[in-house]
Amino acid sequence: MNKINLDTYAPNTWCPGCGNFAIMNAVKLVIAQLSAEGLPLEDIVLVSGIGCHGKIVDYINVNSFYSIHGRATPVAEGIKLAKPGLKVICFAGDGDAYGEGIEHLIFAAKRNIDITMVIHNNRVYGLTTGQYTPTSPLGFKGRSTPRGTVEPPINPLELMLASGATYLARGTSHGIELLKKIFKEAILHKGFSLVDVLQVCVTYFNMYEYYNKHVYELKDNNLQDFNQALNKIREWDYNHEAPIALGVFYRKEFPAFEDNFIKDRPGQADRESKISEFLNKNI
Amino acid sequence: MDELSILIGGRAGFGIDRAGGIIGRLLNRMGYHIYIYRDYPSIIRGGHTFSIIRASKNRIASHRDKIDVILALNQDTLDFHKKRLNEGCFFIFDSEQVKPQMGPNCGLGLPLGKLLKEELAPEIMRNTCIIGALTKAIGADFGILEDTLKKELAKDLDLNLKVARRGFDAARELFNFEPLQQKSLPFLTGNQALALGLIKGGLNAYISYPMTPSSPILHYLAEIGDDFGLDVIHPESEISVILMALGYAYAGKKVAVGTSGGGFCLMTEGLSLAGMAELPVVVILGQRPGPSTGLPTYSAQSDLHFALNAGQGEFARFVVAPGDAEEAYYWSAASMNISWKYQIPGIILTDKNLGEGIFNFDLMLAGEIKEEGPVLWNGESTYKRYSAAKNGVSPLAFAPSKDAVIKVNSYEHDESGITTEEPQQTKMMQEKRLRKEKYLALDLENFNTVKVHAEKESETALLCWGSNKGVCVEAARRLGLRAVQPVVLNPFGAKQFQEALAGVKKLILVENNATGQLMRLIGGYGFKVDKQIFKYDGRPFSLEELEEEVKGAIK
Numbered sequence: 001m002n003k004i005n006l007d008t009y010a011p012n013t014w015c016p017g018c019g020n021f022a023i024m025n026a027v028k029l030v031i032a033q034l035s036a037e038g039l040p041l042e043d044i045v046l047v048s049g050i051g052c053h054g055k056i057v058d059y060i061n062v063n064s065f066y067s068i069h070g071r072a073t074p075v076a077e078g079i080k081l082a083k084p085g086l087k088v089i090c091f092a093g094d095g096d097a098y099g100e101g102i103e104h105l106i107f108a109a110k111r112n113i114d115i116t117m118v119i120h121n122n123r124v125y126g127l128t129t130g131q132y133t134p135t136s137p138l139g140f141k142g143r144s145t146p147r148g149t150v151e152p153p154i155n156p157l158e159l160m161l162a163s164g165a166t167y168l169a170r171g172t173s174h175g176i177e178l179l180k181k182i183f184k185e186a187i188l189h190k191g192f193s194l195v196d197v198l199q200v201c202v203t204y205f206n207m208y209e210y211y212n213k214h215v216y217e218l219k220d221n222n223l224q225d226f227n228q229a230l231n232k233i234r235e236w237d238y239n240h241e242a243p244i245a246l247g248v249f250y251r252k253e254f255p256a257f258e259d260n261f262i263k264d265r266p267g268q269a270d271r272e273s274k275i276s277e278f279l280n281k282n283i
Numbered sequence: 284m285d286e287l288s289i290l291i292g293g294r295a296g297f298g299i300d301r302a303g304g305i306i307g308r309l310l311n312r313m314g315y316h317i318y319i320y321r322d323y324p325s326i327i328r329g330g331h332t333f334s335i336i337r338a339s340k341n342r343i344a345s346h347r348d349k350i351d352v353i354l355a356l357n358q359d360t361l362d363f364h365k366k367r368l369n370e371g372c373f374f375i376f377d378s379e380q381v382k383p384q385m386g387p388n389c390g391l392g393l394p395l396g397k398l399l400k401e402e403l404a405p406e407i408m409r410n411t412c413i414i415g416a417l418t419k420a421i422g423a424d425f426g427i428l429e430d431t432l433k434k435e436l437a438k439d440l441d442l443n444l445k446v447a448r449r450g451f452d453a454a455r456e457l458f459n460f461e462p463l464q465q466k467s468l469p470f471l472t473g474n475q476a477l478a479l480g481l482i483k484g485g486l487n488a489y490i491s492y493p494m495t496p497s498s499p500i501l502h503y504l505a506e507i508g509d510d511f512g513l514d515v516i517h518p519e520s521e522i523s524v525i526l527m528a529l530g531y532a533y534a535g536k537k538v539a540v541g542t543s544g545g546g547f548c549l550m551t552e553g554l555s556l557a558g559m560a561e562l563p564v565v566v567i568l569g570q571r572p573g574p575s576t577g578l579p580t581y582s583a584q585s586d587l588h589f590a591l592n593a594g595q596g597e598f599a600r601f602v603v604a605p606g607d608a609e610e611a612y613y614w615s616a617a618s619m620n621i622s623w624k625y626q627i628p629g630i631i632l633t634d635k636n637l638g639e640g641i642f643n644f645d646l647m648l649a650g651e652i653k654e655e656g657p658v659l660w661n662g663e664s665t666y667k668r669y670s671a672a673k674n675g676v677s678p679l680a681f682a683p684s685k686d687a688v689i690k691v692n693s694y695e696h697d698e699s700g701i702t703t704e705e706p707q708q709t710k711m712m713q714e715k716r717l718r719k720e721k722y723l724a725l726d727l728e729n730f731n732t733v734k735v736h737a738e739k740e741s742e743t744a745l746l747c748w749g750s751n752k753g754v755c756v757e758a759a760r761r762l763g764l765r766a767v768q769p770v771v772l773n774p775f776g777a778k779q780f781q782e783a784l785a786g787v788k789k790l791i792l793v794e795n796n797a798t799g800q801l802m803r804l805i806g807g808y809g810f811k812v813d814k815q816i817f818k819y820d821g822r823p824f825s826l827e828e829l830e831e832e833v834k835g836a837i838k
Contacts (some may be wrong), residue, residue, distance in 0.1 A: 010701045042683035045533075050693070057690070058702050063682045065533050066528070066692040066702070069557050074523040078530020078538075079513060079682075086534070086682055106528075107519040170637065265487065265512030268654060274510050275479050279469040279646060283311070 010058040019173030019199030026179035044087045047076040049095035052127050053120035070100030073108050076115045084258045094121040098134040098156050109163035109192050111257035116186045117194040122201035130204035139238045153238040166252040167193030193257050218247035285340045287350045292333035292360030294325045302410035303334030307308040309431045310338035311470050312464030319641035320346040325579040329360050344607045344753025348825040355381050373457050398449045406445045413449025416787040422459035470646040472497040473611050473637040480612035484619025485654035485739040488514040490524045495579050496635035497569035522545035525553030532562040535681030541567035544586050551593045558598025560691040563622040571820045582635035589799040590630045599720035602773035604632040606640035606752025609649040620655040625719045637750035638822045667698040669823035675718035724774035734770035735781040742788040758829045777808040789813045791836045794824025
């Protein structure tokens with residue numbers, strides 16, 4: 001097997017120590033693995049939103065669509081529906097996907113469309129220099145909330161479970177082996193998969209130490225059990241101090257949305273005769 | 284009689300719209316040209332709704348105030364529209380619901396409820412019953428109505444036929460409207476013509492969130508989509524609509540979206556993304572009175588500048604405003620081709636009058652147009668999604684494509700699609716994107732982008748765009764004037780426009796808005812209008828109304 005080169009010439013501009021590196025490295029390794037196992041590289045499309053995470057598509061030499069803030073999800077859905085044979089991996093930030101784009105995320109989960117969402121959840125706006133996000137803890141002091149937020153965070157995994165997601169997992173940027181495992185599973189999962197990555201922003205919200213102290217890996221949980229998944233997801237609410245479970249919470253087989261859209265397209269001559277048919281019907 | 288106008292009215296929920304369609308089809312089968320104006324409030328039940336069905340020996344695309352027959356299913360219809368009555372006008376009414384205050388010879392009252400009861404028919408069939416009466420009243424054969432109903436109604440056909448017969452038998456002949464010995468043409472809404480044009484232009488997917496007046500396109504394509512292998516999707520919002528569409532375009536599938544002003548507001552970020560990422564998408568923008576919710580079920584021409592300017596930054600776009608069903612068909616196919624040839628968004632401006640109006644459709648008049656493919660990558664050198672070609676158009680490749688890494692980007696980017704903030708690259712890419720519009724403008728010289736109608740030599744011209752075409756052309760014909768209609772509004776064909784105005788001494792502008800949006804556009808190219816006629820109450824000009832206004836303007 002030839003070693004594939006997934007690098008581009010784009011200079012990397014992430015801060016040293018940024019959690020995005022772990023996500024990128026894990027994804028590259030998974031892509032290389034999938035390619036070695038027979039998935040053609042050209043079948044992969046990466047999509048990203050806007051924010052520090054978004055640059056990831058510049059750094060990986062496969063097809064990509066660098067979208068806009070909050071809108072990576074519908075772009076990924078469109079690509080998947082247009083060409084169901086493609087593997088669509090969509091990166092988004094927490095402000096991006098859980099804030100401005102939350103409506104899209106809920107609907108993508110509801111549809112069980114076969115895309116993989118990797119959320120770079122650093123719980124702070126990085127590129128706009130440190131404001132709170134939907135998952136920042138209560139009292140978070142950011143540049144737009146200097147006296148601390150007065151709203152508690154949402155638990156995105158709880159919301160996604162309620163919305164119908166069929167694969168839900170969590171990782172951290174201090175756990176590349178686990179990231180590799182769940183990214184690969186998520187990509188291969190048929191249906192909507194989401195991996196919430198506690199990806200640390202060293203500049204505006206350095207949580208490495210906190211996470212290192214609280215994380216543990218899920219073992220032997222029943223992935224088909226909705227209630228068990230819900231309980232595990234609720235164990236830590238992104239706010240109060242609690243054990244933080246990593247790994248896969250939920251996995252379910254369910255028909256994917258795009259399965260309804262695979263059909264033959266008649267040729268142009270057929271189309272034209274059908275147009276005439278419709279016109280004649282309307283006399 | 285060269286023509287006939289029939290008004291049918293009642294409350295929303297009475298099936299007025301459908302009844303109007305049946306009457307139109309009946310007259311269409313008699314060989315006449317038809318135009319139907321539909322007026323309804325944004326209410327599911329109640330309110331007052333009516334349709335005016337106009338049949339003429341000539342091609343028409345407007346309604347008249349002068350009505351020949353009123354079909355009144357309730358008192359309101361008579362009270363609201365009696366001002367339209369003129370000498371020789373008749374009304375046919377439900378005698379159990381309507382108390383006429385006119386002379387006994389003018390009206391024909393039928394106890395619709397009683398007739399229906401005797402046939403054990405539901406109340407909704409009052410329509411069919413009164414249409415039966417109309418058929419007799421205009422001296423037509425029952426057979427024509429029978430054929431029409433057979434074609435139009437799949438459900439309860441036998442009962443409808445019985446009910447129609449009861450209405451026919453209970454009425455008497457009021458005058459004789461002779462059938463014409465000419466071939467009937469298909470009968471389409473502007474929205475259906477748009478939808479078929481998109482298909483003709485190679486549509487693979489239609490994505491839309493419901494919003495009057497473009498929802499019927501979504502409904503129609505959802506209905507017929509399987510026949511053409513279309514994906515027809517109604518996602519969570521207009522934002523999602525356009526972003527999904529851009530995903531389709533990235534994957535090489537021809538896609539269109541439809542909305543109205545409010546939805547288009549939400550789409551502007553996606554439109555701007557299409558501009559930067561150079562992704563083709565056709566947007567149907569059904570204008571209605573605004574701002575904000577405005578009058579949801581009425582019509583306006585007040586989003587021209589919004590369409591021309593929507594989205595942040597500067598980027599190429601194609602904007603076209605068809606004026607009738609043939610133009611809707613032709614230009615939606617052309618928009619699809621142009622959007623893909625230049626990898627730019629195309630916006631089709633329509634409105635309720637065009638979209639929901641019903642027209643005869645003459646494929647021969649629409650003009651020959653074929654689906655065209657985009658410029659594709661030849662597979663030779665390393666693929667660069669944004670390679671800077673002379674005309675700005677970079678060859679396309681679509682995933683999965685072996686040996687090509689296809690990167691599109693909302694950020695400023697280099698030729699490979701990798702983000703850049705470098706000043707030279709930024710300038711080069713901005714120029715590349717804008718160059719496309721210049722080449723498109725040259726290309727458009729081969730199209731009939733500015734039309735001249737009626738008395739082409741007249742020194743007085745009416746200037747109109749979009750759905751005003753029908754009424755302006757007819758008024759111009761009757762008054763011996765020229766009518767000038769720019770169809771493509773961006774890139775604007777100033778040269779063609781100048782030629783269309785050659786010899787014009789007085790230019791009278793007609794628009795369905797309050798500020799003269801076309802006037803502002805042409806003003807930017809140095810053209811001035813002499814008189815302005817604006818209407819912005821949500822209703823289209825009737826022929827008589829516009830004639831009066833124009834007579835005042837040319838005095």
